[in-house]
Amino acid sequence: MQETLKTVTKTNTDWEAIRSQFPILKHEVNGHKLVYLDNGASSQMPQRVIDRINDYHSNEHANVHRGIHTLSQKATDAFELARKRMRKFINAQYEEEIIYTTGTTDSINLVAQSYGRKHFNEGDEILISAMEHHANIVPWQMIAEQTGAVLKVIPMDNNGELLLNEFHRLLSSKTKMVAVVHVSNTLGTINPVQEIIESAHAYDVPVLIDGAQAVPHMKVDVQALDADFYAFSAHKMCGPTGFGILYGKRKLLNEMPPYRGGGDMIDKVTFEKTTWNDIPHKFEAGTPPISAGVGFAETIAFLNEIGMDNIAAREQELLKYATEKLSMIDGLQIVGTAKSKASVISFLLKDIHPTDVGTILDQKSIAVRTGHHCTQPIMDSFGIPGTARASISFYNSKDDIDRLVDGIKYVQEFF
Template sequence: MQNLTKLLVPLYPMERTAVLERFDVDRVRKDFPILTRTVNGKPLVYLDNGATTQKPRQVIDAIVNYYTQLNSNVHRGVHHLSQLATDAFEVTRRKLQPFINATHEHEIILTKGTTESINLVASCYGKAFVNTGDELIISAMEHHSNIVPWQILCEERGAILHVVPVNDAGELDMETYRSLLNERTKMVAMTYVSNALGTINPVKEIVALAHAVGAPVLLDAAQAIQHIAIDVQALDVDFLAFSGHKMYGPTGVGVLYGKEKWLNAMPPYQSGGEMIKEVTFAKTTYNELPFKFEAGTPNIEAGICLTHALDYITELGLDNIASYEYDLLKYATSQLLEIPGLRLVGTAKEKSSVISFLLDGVHPYDVGVILDKLGIAVRTGHHCTQPLMDRFNIPGTVRASIAMYNTREEMDILVAAVRRAATMLL
């Protein structure tokens, strides 16, 4: 699988790149019913894809089909509906394996989302391998979900948490990262793509450097999985976490990939049904992978219907999606930079589909309200990256996050709306 960074050129200067002609955005948009609605009397321009993506009809229809044709608990029943639901649920796991190129199907753990996936590793790996005086490394651009679990672990185990800073462009200080790595490093947890800045981190190098001192790596791929073809074997990453709803699937389902050796060595995260092999009042033995980490009834509907989101992405091709989205990113960025008083926050050379910006002296919330009145959905605030906003000494940003169903015409509408907001507020 080809990494997105091979498709990219530096953000500056702005250059028009050829988009693959076979990516038909008009056809794609017809699959997303919500894109035909209006907001405040204006056609919806949905640019909050970093928070959650919209769902294609194929996923929506699959949800209805599950509740009308398959609804039953999984893994436990001998009756017909239970077997059908179990088979459909396990199809998702089987399709996730090649989607990220995992070595084994049982290395795929189905969770509630990225947050639970990270908490699972922090809790289980921490119990097994982290002790007083050990060190963990994260970065200054992490989502709170990849900060707080490690803080809690360090407080519980007496470990030390190190933070890799970012430069003014929003890129990792790799020299500092190298200097922090040592034989006491027990875990490196980094985001693949910054949800607040769009920075694509050099994850292959991050992993290789960590492995050189014997430390495993967890990558938060919540903002990468829908934009970048990920090969966990090529990256040699130890853990990968992402969410279904960020990749055109339902909410309430996520994925944790873990190398077999780590998952076998870690204790269970939760206890109860499904994660057990045998229970007596004297002793309980745990189930084999992946069920060891999947206690209780899962979100069956979401787990089954994630399959249809995977199929949808696979049919279009992640490389095609990446090329199309990056063209939109460059086009919109070049147009926004022509607005007086606008500044970008996050100008890394390698970027994914996020534009964070501010109008001088204007609170991002005020800009967001005006854009909403014009039918444009963006996100404002610190984007659950408050330490990163503190690093730039700002309260937050206006974030426009792009998906494969967005268009150049929508980028023009966004730019015109921001110009109008600048006229009103500056």
């Protein structure tokens, strides 16, 4: 069962007004107005988020959770607001199921080390997919080496779709974790994660979903999915860098040991023994990135005001337009043609290296990503060194796509 994005949008959504709230989009690079199509790596921040971070530094800065003075309490409230808003944003049942991390990578490492050290043994199996980002491969390789567990890979076809029959074949009583990406950062494929979760749960196997490329582009309901763990990053959804979220079911988090030790994650410390704080703080050692958390709370409010269904519909409109336009260019090959896709287009130009494509496009102030996109196994499976990737956000426009098309034609003329 493929998941598709909703196509309902409000008729009164003023996308140009929304676009105008992103100051960097007014900039020129190399004498041309910026076309920013590298949102899969990091999206841009609206002015109100930038202002909120600056306001925190100017008027509220103090350490959180530890002070009884007014400024510390004010900072704590502002920092914890992101947790309250995020619970509703992804429909978690409890606030304490929202763990602050430094990003998707940190979230996955937390689960791999904390859950994995407790539950994985020699010969146990961890299932991941062939389209995973390195952040959802390497942590599982590391814990497998530490525990004697074995990594198994769900293959995909030439369209960039998972072979679910192979997933069902691999799933067994030996499986102790399934970790799959919701949306591929390279191919744009939207995986049928609900079906994967249901199948894994039939074996009483927990599932971690890498949602770094999903949460910015669609409405995610972790209770409806019945996900055990769900990881994502603020900087891919118009928020600041260095901040992320791990959602985990309360029962699982309560049973897991801490991933890191230090201040704030403790209950009582003696030289003989230390006891742990309750969740979520058990997993949040040390002084956190406070200003990023404060800014992220504002980001969530911003996205809520636009509406995730509207964002999904807008991006699908732009994806369709871009796919049609790019498909008309002679010598251009789109890599990743799944039926259900988010707004990512990876492509190759015949006989022109992706790095050269990106370099020449940059001369026209068109920012795309080139290389393997931290998915080297995907490139190996297609037998290519890398791709150029245009990743589209709701604040992009059809004019941006037209500029990209003209830029690609210029690249072809150049070579």
